[in-house]
Amino acid sequence: MTNSTAPCPVVRTSDDGLALSRIVAGMWRMGEWNMAPQQRLAFIEQCLELGVSSFDHADIYGGYGVESLFGEALALQPSLRERMQIVSKCGIKLRSPARPAHTIQHYDTTAAHIVASVDNSLKALRTTHLDLLLIHRPDPLMEFDEIAETFEALRAAGKVRHFGVSNFTRHQFECLHRRVPLATNQVEFSPLHLAPMFDETFDGLQDQGVAPMIWSPLAGGRLFGDDAATAPLRAKIRQVAAETGYSFSSVVFAWIMQLPSKPVPLTGSGRIEAIREAVEATQVTLTRQQWFEILRAARGHEVA
Amino acid sequence: MTNSTAPCPVVRTSDDGLALSRIVAGMWRMGEWNMAPQQRLAFIEQCLELGVSSFDHADIYGGYGVESLFGEALALQPSLRERMQIVSKCGIKLRSPARPAHTIQHYDTTAAHIVASVDNSLKALRTTHLDLLLIHRPDPLMEFDEIAETFEALRAAGKVRHFGVSNFTRHQFECLHRRVPLATNQVEFSPLHLAPMFDETFDGLQDQGVAPMIWSPLAGGRLFGDDAATAPLRAKIRQVAAETGYSFSSVVFAWIMQLPSKPVPLTGSGRIEAIREAVEATQVTLTRQQWFEILRAARGHEVA
Amino acid sequence: MTNSTAPCPVVRTSDDGLALSRIVAGMWRMGEWNMAPQQRLAFIEQCLELGVSSFDHADIYGGYGVESLFGEALALQPSLRERMQIVSKCGIKLRSPARPAHTIQHYDTTAAHIVASVDNSLKALRTTHLDLLLIHRPDPLMEFDEIAETFEALRAAGKVRHFGVSNFTRHQFECLHRRVPLATNQVEFSPLHLAPMFDETFDGLQDQGVAPMIWSPLAGGRLFGDDAATAPLRAKIRQVAAETGYSFSSVVFAWIMQLPSKPVPLTGSGRIEAIREAVEATQVTLTRQQWFEILRAARGHEVA
Structure with missing residues (x-):
């Protein structure tokens, strides 16, 4: 493993024009990192130095608290805003x-909830716009037309530049994509959760x-556990890591x-070394x- | 619960122009109601007074007998025909x-069977046309082109005004809908049968x-049973009924x-009070x- | 059963223009038939006499050996080439x-592997072109655009005339078919494997x-076994065979x-009598x- 990591590349996720860093820093657990504002700022700056310029949020993360933690750090150095892309989500109402x-x-x-949630997010994040807004989960009561019109209104108001969904099926994605161009569908995928590779997603x-x-590309850490059921998979990933000279995590990110x-994986860690290993994966083929x-080890059988 | 029920609204099920009452009276079990012709006529008139102007049939209901029971009643007061919409189905051959x-x-x-079945239905119902004809079940041997051509021929002949299907998957519906505009897909749905909400339908x-x-919106009566597995769901529906001041059945119809x-539910009862409770549901939000x-109680877990 | 079998009809599998015999001779197991080159030639000639002019191959059959066995026989009588259609496949890499x-x-x-595999197949089969090339299995790493471009290049080079896939889902088929017209999707189907009839395929x-x-229309011979679970199905097929005066196999092919x-079934046998029974099925309705x-016996329950 090298210490002079090449910078993370930039990718366009669709013809709609959104550019994200190939690795996105997930802020889901920022509330658990117990960082003072200055430490959060330092972490954000380290991510940017690695080329990881996209930060993934949701209104609900940290019990509706993470966006504010991030915004508080950003307020210490507001000029960083123009060097980053901020992603957030709405649509879930937590207790x-x-x-x-x-x-x-x-x-x-x-429409009323989406607009109110965006306004809350902008305030908490201390920014004037989101680069990307996602509907967090497919809602049995969602009206495709109403969501599309709300997205267009938010774009026209300058509050959100691009739109997408999360955890949608292939068909649900296309129902909405036909009405308003979507830039992504953020889904769970890892060697321990292969569904999107086989269910049309x-x-x-x-x-x-x-x-x-991709959320939970490392299966929420389960890939690092000592569960006997996943031991052959871990052994195989370690073997490929040895063959390629990259870390275990880098191999998993590269595999995805x-x-x-062209999946764009999220990290979930507050350790900059974990982000660096994800970025290094962009160099691996x-x-x-x-x-x-790795697929065979993940499924327990070879392809037909 | 009020006795001065507001009349049932009318809805268009598609751009194709079919108008049905928001609640449709299902005739499936009319043969079990043991009504004399005059009683059947009275029931039909009571439905019409409530604004329930659409009556759902199939060639096979009551062992190929219900359409005749209805037609016999209609013959006592033929002028009612122009105040109602008659739905029937074909495609199943029962022993x-x-x-x-x-x-x-x-x-x-x-084509031969569809046309013959429609001719039988028209004769039994003592009418010159059906307002809506449905293919009752997806047939592994069905030819999409042949069905579409048959529908167009029946329309041209003035025998059927609108067409649809029943129990079709999303993909099957679209295969036929691309060939001839369909006005509906009649499927089973209730808090005890949630599949269409999650399988693309x-x-x-x-x-x-x-x-x-929607057929069996009350799960064929199972929602009123004393099955321990559904007790929490029944309790929740009763709670919402108490909160809103509407009946148990009204809450279920409203939920759907x-x-x-915009589902259009069928009733299945011969009691006019049951029809009235369904109509009252059109007032509930x-x-x-x-x-x-109610969704959580029906599934046994909350949304993700 | 008659000895003067009517010749096998020809069918177009799509608007793209490929014509195959209604029954296709599958060469999968030719390596197990232990035939000398002259015997292989005689078998091919007997197939052609029955009107079975299409021969199904894959690069991998017989451990990468069947295409050469066939080509060796064809070299004994090269003029047969213009009377037949040769199908092959690529995309699996066997140990x-x-x-x-x-x-x-x-x-x-x-692209590199598809082109190399086609060149190998042409050499082994001792022919200048394939009539039909199939991608053998859906590959999680497949690029729809790259495959479509490769197909077009192979067509332009005169090496392959028509293209298709095998074992693809409905959605996968349509993803590629939108990019390059496909002539078929070769899938497993039989009374013991009904999935394609109910999964949108x-x-x-x-x-x-x-x-x-259709590959394995006779379920790889399992239909002829004495498995108790399939005894009712076998009895029903025998009954229909008796009613129609055709053989057990002919009934199964006809049912498909x-x-x-309009499925085009493959045979799998090296016995010309087995091919004849498949051809006879084209006369049965x-x-x-x-x-x-037969469907009820295959599923164990009647239709809804």
């Missing part, structure tokens, strides 16, 4: 001390020329990024045989 | 004393601007009609939290 | 003594006007060919009741 009116966890994808995104974003839909070795 | 040639229950969606219909019709695909409370 | 570089069974659908092909090819997507009797 939370911060939202006492919510008596049950539910979804809300009405990745095929459909490739077909539409849209790159997925090699898919033809596995052989097809290495790639299928 | 029945009325059809001794059928040695096995099977499907037939050939409702998403696809919303996408196409077509409203589903609130979906963005549940809060999002009430709606998701 | 095999013939391919020592392969350390794991995997897929390769890159056949519906989608009918919708697109493309006929599937009666589907509205089962009644709908017979057809559904």
